[in-house]
Every structure is written in C-alpha cells, then in structure tokens.
Amino acid sequence: MASELNLSRDHLEAPFSRRVEELSGENPYACYQCGKCSAGCPFADHMDALPNQVLRLVQLGDEAALRLSAPWVCASCLACAVRCPKGVDIAKTMEALRLLSLRRGITPAPVVPDRPYPQIALVGAYRKLTP
Amino acid sequence: MKKLAYFPGCAMKDQARPDEAGTLHALAALGYEVAEIPRWNCCGTVHSLAKDDLMRHVGPVRNLIRVQGMGEKRVLTLCAMCYGTLKRSAQFVREEERLARINAFLDTEEDFRGGIEVVHLLTLLRDEVGYEKLASRVKRTLNGLKVATYYGCVLLRPREFAVDDPDRPEVMERVVEALGGAPVPFPERMECCGAYLTVGRSDIVTDRVGRILRSARGSGADLVVTTCPLCQFNLAERRPPVAPTLPVLYLGQVLGWAFGADEPANLFPLGGAR
Numbered sequence A: 001m002a003s004e005l006n007l008s009r010d011h012l013e014a015p016f017s018r019r020v021e022e023l024s025g026e027n028p029y030a031c032y033q034c035g036k037c038s039a040g041c042p043f044a045d046h047m048d049a050l051p052n053q054v055l056r057l058v059q060l061g062d063e064a065a066l067r068l069s070a071p072w073v074c075a076s077c078l079a080c081a082v083r084c085p086k087g088v089d090i091a092k093t094m095e096a097l098r099l100l101s102l103r104r105g106i107t108p109a110p111v112v113p114d115r116p117y118p119q120i121a122l123v124g125a126y127r128k129l130t131p
Numbered sequence B: 001m002k003k004l005a006y007f008p009g010c011a012m013k014d015q016a017r018p019d020e021a022g023t024l025h026a027l028a029a030l031g032y033e034v035a036e037i038p039r040w041n042c043c044g045t046v047h048s049l050a051k052d053d054l055m056r057h058v059g060p061v062r063n064l065i066r067v068q069g070m071g072e073k074r075v076l077t078l079c080a081m082c083y084g085t086l087k088r089s090a091q092f093v094r095e096e097e098r099l100a101r102i103n104a105f106l107d108t109e110e111d112f113r114g115g116i117e118v119v120h121l122l123t124l125l126r127d128e129v130g131y132e133k134l135a136s137r138v139k140r141t142l143n144g145l146k147v148a149t150y151y152g153c154v155l156l157r158p159r160e161f162a163v164d165d166p167d168r169p170e171v172m173e174r175v176v177e178a179l180g181g182a183p184v185p186f187p188e189r190m191e192c193c194g195a196y197l198t199v200g201r202s203d204i205v206t207d208r209v210g211r212i213l214r215s216a217r218g219s220g221a222d223l224v225v226t227t228c229p230l231c232q233f234n235l236a237e238r239r240p241p242v243a244p245t246l247p248v249l250y251l252g253q254v255l256g257w258a259f260g261a262d263e264p265a266n267l268f269p270l271g272g273a274r
Helices: A015-024 A036-040 A051-059 A063-067 A079-083 A090-103 A119-127 B017-029 B054-069 B080-092 B096-105 B121-129 B131-137 B171-178 B202-218 B229-237 B251-258
Strands: B002-007 B032-036 B074-077 B117-120 B146-149 B182-184 B223-226 B248-250
Touching: A015 A051, A015 A090, A036 A051, A036 A079, A051 A063, A051 A090, A063 A090, A079 A090, A119 B229, B002 B054, B017 B032, B017 B248, B017 B251, B054 B074, B054 B080, B054 B096, B074 B080, B074 B121, B080 B117, B080 B229, B117 B121, B121 B131, B121 B171, B121 B251, B131 B171, B146 B171, B171 B182, B171 B251, B202 B223, B202 B229, B223 B229, B223 B251, B229 B248, B248 B251
Parallel strands: B002 B032, B002 B074, B074 B117, B146 B182, B146 B223, B223 B248
Antiparallel strands: none
16 A cells, blocks of 8 residues: 655745754755765765755755754865855755754854963864854 | 955964965065054854844954054955855945944944955955966965865855855966965865864764865875865864864965065974964
C-alpha cells in the first residue's frame, strides 16, 4: 500500500524563510540544489548538514536549521559564494542563521580559549558570537 | 618620497611585527614615506554578512575618518583581514543614506566625507610600483627559492573586493617572481585555513592546515608566504603531527629580506615563524 504524498506550497515562504531572507538579503528560492556549494566547501566534512541541505531547510521553513552545527562550522570563507551558478551567497544565509540563533537564545557550544591567542583570532571568533 | 597613510591593525604590533618591519623597509627603499594613522582602532577582523550590519562598520569607518584627518585620500593595509573590513566599510558608506546614518552615530567625530581608497600591499606593488621596478630595486635575490603563494580567503573573496581574479589570481606569484623566487601556485592556495575557528574548533583548523601544507609541499615548495596574520598563526601553530615542516613566512618578511633589510633578527625572530 503506497503512502499518501501531498504536494503543497503551504510550508513554502514561511515566516522563518522570510526572516532568513530579510537578514541575509539572499533569496533562498533561487537555489536549485545543485550542490556546488557543498562540493567546494572546505569545511563540509565537519558539518552535520551540507550547505545545500541547510539552504533546503530554509526553503522549507524548517527551523531545525537553527539547531545545526553547520552554520557554526562555516568560517565565512565565501568559496561557495563565488561559485554558486544561481548567484546565491549562501555564506550570508549561514550568517543569518547564526544571528537568528543567537537572538533567539539558541547558543552554540561555548568557545573557551585553551591557550594564548593573538587578538586577531579572539576578535574574529567572538564577533561571530555577537548577535 | 611619496606619502602613504598606513593602518597597521593589531597583528602588525604583535605577532606580525616581522611583516611590518620587512614591508616598511622595502617601501622606504621604493620611495614611500609611510605615515601610521593616529589613534587607530581595531578593524573588527571579520565583517558582518547580514543586512543589519551598521554597527560593524563603525570601527572601520572611524579609522577612515583618521585618514581623512591626515588629509590623505587612501590608506594602506598589510593584513588581509584589515583590508577586508576597511575596504568593505569604505564601499558601504558610498550610499548617501548609510553615510548619514554612520555620521549621526559617530557623533563625537568629524563627519566622514567618504572617498577614501583602501589599498593592500599587493595591489600597491602591482598597480603603482609595478613588477619591473620592484625587480630592478631588489638587493638580494631569492635565487629561485620555491615559494608557495598562499592567498586564503579574504584577499580574493567576495569578488567585488578581491585584490585579483578570485578564480585565477597571480599577483602574489608575480611579486615572488620579481624578487627572484620561483612561485609555486599550489592547489590549496585559495582555500580557507579555518580562520577564527582556531579558538573553538582547533580540530577543524588542524585538518585544514594539514591539507594546505601537504598541497604546498606536494607542489615542491621550500616555504609558504601569506599576507594574513591569522593564516600565518594557523599554518604555524595548528599543524597536525605528521604535516610537512615547511616554514610559513609573511610576504613582508621575504620582501624586506630581498630589499636588504639589515636586521635579520627583526625579520626572522627565533621561534617567530616555524
């Protein structure tokens, strides 16, 4: 017995998707899921969801995107941004997810310096944790 | 002598002192009177990628106001991160409304009028000095030393602020060539080292650094050069145990050496660059 499949636009353009679009300035629906961002991401090996999968959750309005570690593993190197054939700067989407998480009190694992660091490393790391 | 306003940023006064020493020596030899901008402050290191990023531009713009106060039209950075933040903010305030908002916020400063150009050492060497003049002024040639040119991310991305073609950059290779070295454009030269993740996720950065160094060594390099103090820190301090023992130097160290800086202890302090 085949299960029932419902095709609907109801969950598209959800408030969550709109909020991410507003913060990032990037239209998540421009993405056609080719995966080029994930293929070229130097950090994809360490992510719990690939960049294109993160964007898919945003397209679907699924707030599970806010609980992933992937946006925190993204180092904003913009390799994806210069390669996207649809011109979606997914690094901006990742930034929007980080900010939304912080603003909603969903914080990532604490970042505790385990040794002396140059200022450039500390300022960079902690700015990313500033909502 | 040509006057040139200079924004050092934190690293040039700390772990990247050898970079500053070498670069300033070479720039003096090339006819520049480098003037450090007064009362400069942190550039912020990373820029915001979000739309509501006004606050993140305050620090960089304050530095641009100092440049304006010197009566200069452009400012030099050596650090790739400073270049990224200052360049982005200089662009951001080109829109009248944004400029007005920033000026309203920076109430205690003179109004910023915009129009300050941010240049990086590499673009200065290419566009103003020129490779030929650079080569003709070299006092000590690198003599065919195989130098892996590591760009990392901020010099090349985003596209609109890139110092060169973000897909096929050559400026650092040409500079190494002018100094008498043999540039090694290795496969990982444009891939991120992990940057600030080094504080919380050293495991990821160690993985990245291993790949970068193996790629450089595999391409036959004798050493790696970079202009980013965060890349230098990571490539030197975050090596996996089995990584190649390649030295990682600032471009400015090599530049200063090639221009005959007579204080090698400043350029290559023991333990300063493994």
